[in-house]
Amino acid sequence: MKQSRLMSLVESVANVIVGYGVAVVTQILIFPVFGLHTTLAQNLKMGAIFTIVSIARSFALRRVFEAIRMRSAK
Template structure:
């Protein structure tokens, strides 16, 4: 079964949205342990930056693995 580029993107976006929430909550809980004081706005902004990077990473890795899978079927 092939996964379309659109469905790869939908999967990556869903994964990253969930990851964004986890990252922000983790930052709020962990940063003070290391003496880092940030505002909620700063945590949301950092989470947003990491989310964008993660979205591109997830999508590109998914496409890489899908292309390798399809290439393996052609042999």
């Protein structure tokens, strides 16, 4: 069964929302190890930027692999 573009987007967004939380917590824990000191607001903003990029990447890759799957099925 083929996954619709909308469901591909929904899956990608759900995956990235969880990743957003993990990324922000990781930034808070790891940045100081490298001498980077940021506020919570800065971490949230950086996490938001990475989240947008991640959604686009995940959606694009999903569509590429779906196209490959559909070609192979023909």
